[in-house]
Amino acid sequence: MYSTNLTVPAPKIVDRQFKKPLLCGPGPCDVWPSVAEALTKPVLSPLCDELFNVLDDIRAGMKYLFQTQSNLVLAMSGSGHTGMEALISNLVAPKETMLIATRGIWDERAYEMAKRYGINAVTYRIPYNRSFSLKELETQLSKHRPAALFITHGDSSTGTVQKIEGLGELCHKYGTLLLVDTVVSLVAVPFFMDAWGVDGVYTSTQKALSGPAGISPVAFSVRAEEKINNRKHDPPFYFDIKLLAKQWNCYGNTRCYHHTLSPPLIWALRCCLQEVCKETLPKAWAKHAATTAYFHKRLQQMALEFLIPNPEDRLTTVTTVVLPKGYDYLEVVKYMIKKHNVLIFPGLGPTAGKSLRVGIMGVNSTIEVVDDVMNALTDALRALTKSSL
Amino acid sequence: MYSTNLTVPAPKIVDRQFKKPLLCGPGPCDVWPSVAEALTKPVLSPLCDELFNVLDDIRAGMKYLFQTQSNLVLAMSGSGHTGMEALISNLVAPKETMLIATRGIWDERAYEMAKRYGINAVTYRIPYNRSFSLKELETQLSKHRPAALFITHGDSSTGTVQKIEGLGELCHKYGTLLLVDTVVSLVAVPFFMDAWGVDGVYTSTQKALSGPAGISPVAFSVRAEEKINNRKHDPPFYFDIKLLAKQWNCYGNTRCYHHTLSPPLIWALRCCLQEVCKETLPKAWAKHAATTAYFHKRLQQMALEFLIPNPEDRLTTVTTVVLPKGYDYLEVVKYMIKKHNVLIFPGLGPTAGKSLRVGIMGVNSTIEVVDDVMNALTDALRALTKSSL
Incomplete structure (x- = not known):
């Protein structure tokens, strides 16, 4: 009865030969062999307790990976960029200054995002073939006294690693939150969120965690949490950490619905965390x-x-x-x-x-x-x- | 050498019994049996042609599902809410008026999102136990002459379906773009994007498409595309349809990187589209x-x-x-x-x-x-x- 109305015919979607390199x-990167089984585990509905048990598992595993005792640890339902955008939009208000330590393309992306929120984004650029000295970062902090400093731990566009130890202390001296991208460093390179005074951090699953892309773990310090709770501005709904903290039950007894989580990615992240916790x-x-x-x-x-x-x-x-x-x-x-x-x-x-x-x-x-x-x-x-x- | 610095010990993440209901x-909802195989297909890198072939397959399948010949068809890397937020943030500028036809909770969510972008969000609410007549919608359109009307086709909170046929024509009479949520209707209920004059539409995979959640197909009419190309405001980076159109090669020869796509979800969406195209x-x-x-x-x-x-x-x-x-x-x-x-x-x-x-x-x-x-x-x-x- 309806077919006469179809103006677009069904395409033939045919399978092709493809040998993964x-x-x-x-x-x-390539994934743990165990990820295949995890991806095909049962669909989890928000009315199943098991969904929230799995979220608890993930939060426990991420606290270990980030080395933090913070409660505000969860995963964004999107690529690593949602982690980046969530940190920026939740922690820096429009018109506040954000200093972006720039040596590769991810810093430039942070700049591009920040501009869109009306943030006063200031870049401090060094040649691409080295990382920053704490001394030169302190000069910039003291000059701009920014609300936040954005810096990448590992930079995949240049192949450099940044020393983070000691930077938290410097930032806090100037009233600055320290935001760190650990997409291509976490699990492979030592990282200590609490000990290094990091206030906001995100990572991706498709690098050293050896999982599928599409879910981005984030964590916030108590200092960052206070800023979020007292902020006057609202980030985009999908990135709102206040609401996501309730969905992820970060403080207990708030198993709320915010958006529909992706069961295969939730299971896969949990699987990768199991593997890393086993390996240590x-x-x-x-x-x-x-x-x-x-x-x-x-x-x-x-x-x-x-x-x-x-x-x-x-x-x-x-x-x-x-x-x-x-x-x-x-x-x-x-x-x-x-x-x-x-x-x-x-x-x-x-x-x-x-x-x-x-x-x-x-x-x-x-x-x-x-x-x-x-x-x-x-x-x-x-x-x-x-x-x- | 590093272990002495660990302040958070590795948790034991143990598997529990769980029988999916x-x-x-x-x-x-439950998924096609073929989705399991799709989820475990090889990781696709942006340097593999096969990634872009799969995106082309998906765009062809979605054009069929939405019944549109528009080129601006792609999938957001996130839950259905990213589809909702992408439509709103790309198509309605701050201070412009957006009329939200409100009968359930998804309309309220659209209102909540719109407010955050500084949009003049106006709700027109009816009792939850019916859908809108075109006549009452026209009265509201003529009263507010909004830049966009947001309406849900199927409302899962109330169990109502909204007649969309004829609404596009009304909207365009008042210079209004018609934005439609088809999350819980597409594939199950007839929908004709082009014939009905819909300007922006999104759906989810975890409903009648019988796929895993986490990826949200969207499509835009030529009218909507013009608005996007001429807009003065910038949506959040992750939701920017102008940039995503380049990643998804909507106009040919622009296989750009915007963010890392999730291979299991890309393969799974393609699989669901194959199934629906086969069924018709x-x-x-x-x-x-x-x-x-x-x-x-x-x-x-x-x-x-x-x-x-x-x-x-x-x-x-x-x-x-x-x-x-x-x-x-x-x-x-x-x-x-x-x-x-x-x-x-x-x-x-x-x-x-x-x-x-x-x-x-x-x-x-x-x-x-x-x-x-x-x-x-x-x-x-x-x-x-x-x-x-």
Whole structure:
């Protein structure tokens, strides 16, 4: 009876051959084998107690990962960007100043977001190939006395790691909240939210946590919580931490509905947390450090150079590798995926055309994966030298 | 070396017994059996062509579901609320008037969102137990001449369906964009975006689409697209349709990165669209109508009453059922889940304490499921009459 009204016919959605490559870019990365089972666990309805039990599990696991005793720990239902946007829109009021320590593209994204909320976003930019000294950050803090400082712990566009220890104390001296992006560092690199005085932090699941993208854990200090509770402005509804805290039962006895959570992602995050809690953080940190040390040694044996000159500034998870003159970075990436089904990335933003970006993290932080990447890279450099240079 | 610094020990995250109930509330609902395989398909990286092929599949499938030839069709990475918030924040500028046709809690949520963007949100409220006449909507349109009218097609809190046909024409007469929530109606109830002059529409996956929650398809008319392209205000970064259109390659040759998409949800949505395209919309609509007719007949045989007096206002997917005096709605729901593992919902918002809400949709739109629900309900009414009344 209705079919005569159809103006758009049903498309034929046909399946294609697709062989997933070994994912050794800055992310998304490969996932724990146990994630497959977790993703297919039963749908959880808000009327099932089990949903709230799972949320409790996740909050306990995230407190461990962030190393915090804060109660205001939960996961945003979206990509890592929802974590970034939730921190900014909840913690910085329109017209307040937010200082953005800028060395890669994620800081630029934070700037782009902040502007949209009418925040006075101020960037302090350094060359892309190093991280910040606490001294230069203090100079900026004292100059701007911002409501918040935004900084990335690990920067996947440049392959740098930022020292956070000591920064919380400096920020608090100037009445500033410390907001940290740990998307590409958490689980792989030591991080201590409480001990380092971090006030707002977010991460993603598709990096060293080795889970599927689409859910973003966040945590707030008591200082940040007070600001949220006393704020005069309202963030977008979907990002409102006050309301989400009730859905996630952060303070007990408030199992409210805010939006419909995604059961596969909730189960998958819980699964990844189970894996990391079983492995323990100190072992995960040591494993990442050892695997990357091996990777870097192999790069040096090939006389390849690091884009980041100071070894202390180099990020454990993502390494930016400089090739000898004459190589086209994109061509190398394409060769490796085509001939070896190994996926690494070219540079991005400030590192575009200057380096490769190789991600060795999570379940791929193993000697075998490094060997696979090195074999593919060695072959690419040999083949492309011969053919196209 | 680091372990001495740990202040929060690893929690033991243990698995519990959990038997998923038959999900016959207003949602989330049960999923296609094929969704399990889809969820565990390979991770898709933005450097894999297959990611963009899958996005193309999804856009083609959604054009069919919405019945639109518009190019601006994509999916938000979040719950249905991201669809709602994207429509509002992209299409209505601060200080512009948005008229919200209010009969249930989703309209109230739209009001709550709109306020946060500084929009002049005006509600027009009718009793919860009916839908709007086009005549009364025209009176409001002519009175407020709003930039946009927000209305829900199916309202899961009241169990009502709204006639949309003819409304687009009325809206455009007053320079108003027509924004429609089809979360609990699409696939189950006929909907024709282009033919009905709808300018912005969103839906969810966890209702009649029978997929997992966490991704929200949206579509915009050419009229809406023009408004987006000429707007002076900026929505939140995560909701920015201008940028998302580039990520989703809506106009060809713009496979940009905006945020990291969730591979399991992308694959799952594609899978659900495959299923519906195979079944075809006319058959899906006819199936839902027939199953619900059977369900309603069985309710009438038990002399149970409908909360919505006019049969034409009753929503196919969610039925609000009034019990004889003396029954406690929550007690009935609890009994059915405990004794029969059948999950239906009590009333919500305006219907709290006034009705049950039973959802028969998607893969659960079958005679067998209706029989299971009716058996459980019959037993509950008998048992609770005897024991507690």
